[in-house]
Amino acid sequence: MEKEKTFWRKLWLPSKKKWLFGIPLGGFLAVGVGVLALGGFQVSMHATNANEFCYSCHVGMDTIVEEYQQSIHFSNATGVQADCADCHVPKEFLPKMWTKIRATKDVYHMLMGKVNLENFEELRVHQAEVTHEIMKARDSQECKNCHNPEGWDTERQSARARNHHDPEQWKKDDETCVDCHMGVAHKKPAIR
Ligand code: HEC
Ligand code: HEC
Ligand code: HEC
Ligand code: HEC
Secondary structure, eight states, X not given: OHHHHHHHHHHTSOOOOGGGTXXXXXXXHHHHHHHHHHHHHHHHHHHTTSHHHHHHHHBTTBSHHHXXXXXTTTSOTTOOOOOHHHHHSOSSHHHHHHHHHHTHHHHHHHHTTOOOTTTHHHHHHHHHHHHHHHHHHTTTHHHHTTSOTTXXXXXXXXXXXXXXXXXXXXXXXXXXXXXXXXXXXXXXOSOO
């Protein structure tokens, strides 16, 4: 017991070894542990953003992945692909963390077998509504990460698009991308 105490105390005493610059050994250990934790954190943040991660539950549970794979966001002339996380997971740190924490409920629902191919068409209406609300509250920021209205050349868009693409007007009408564009990666939801 005594011996253990001195060990922990010594860990935080200024080091006597010259090459350690008087920094307590514990300081180095703490930094080491911190770096490892941060590395693990980065790896898990990255892994849980991959399409394969989303597929691991959504394939077989619903038809979302198959619909996405038929959509222009999966395959198009330019080969620029939008991953699930590009649209559903914010890039900024705090909103991203919130999304990941919120998603832990899905692990629970998965384990309880809440969603399956029989009841999905019924349950998806609510899911789409929730997802739409989240995107609207973020003013479609995830769409804008790729389709930046400040950078687009409306002259090269279709006449119909040009008539509707006026960000000043959107502000007045409280509209955002996902109000006019639904079902861009999945079947158009029956929420309106
Ligand atoms: C552990 C299994 C699992 C994984 C992995 C998973 N999901 Fe889900 N997801 C679910 C379940 C179950 C639901 C239905 C939850 C409900 O009805 O409340 C769901 C619902 C959703 C919804 C509907 C809105 C909501 O929050 O209920 C979206 C959007 C979604 N998932 C996107 C994703 C994306 C994007 C990924 C990959 C980054 C992903 N999911 C990975 C199980 C999973
Ligand atoms: C990772 C980048 C990326 C993200 C994120 C993204 N898109 Fe796209 N989007 C594309 C690409 C690439 C195309 C295909 C362009 C082409 O080949 O014409 C496209 C096409 C479109 C089209 C044209 C559809 C058609 O049939 O021609 C619409 C509308 C659109 N996106 C809306 C959205 C909306 C709304 C969001 C957010 C929910 C979004 N996009 C998110 C990259 C993205
Ligand atoms: C007020 C409704 C409205 C809003 C808001 C809106 N769009 Fe559109 N958008 C349209 C219409 C209408 C078209 C033409 C669709 C068609 O002809 O089928 C279009 C077309 C497009 C196209 C295809 C370009 C083309 O030449 O047809 C893209 C990409 C697109 N919108 C992205 C976005 C993004 C991203 C946002 C948000 C930054 C957004 N839109 C906001 C109505 C809107
Ligand atoms: C281009 C952007 C985009 C991509 C890519 C995308 N989603 Fe979505 N997703 C949306 C939008 C927007 C909604 C809200 C409903 C709507 O408008 O379609 C939605 C809705 C959903 C829903 C609710 C159910 C429903 O019927 O709407 C689920 C679950 C979901 N997405 C999961 C995924 C998964 C898993 C992937 C990858 C396989 C993915 N999404 C890829 C934009 C996207």
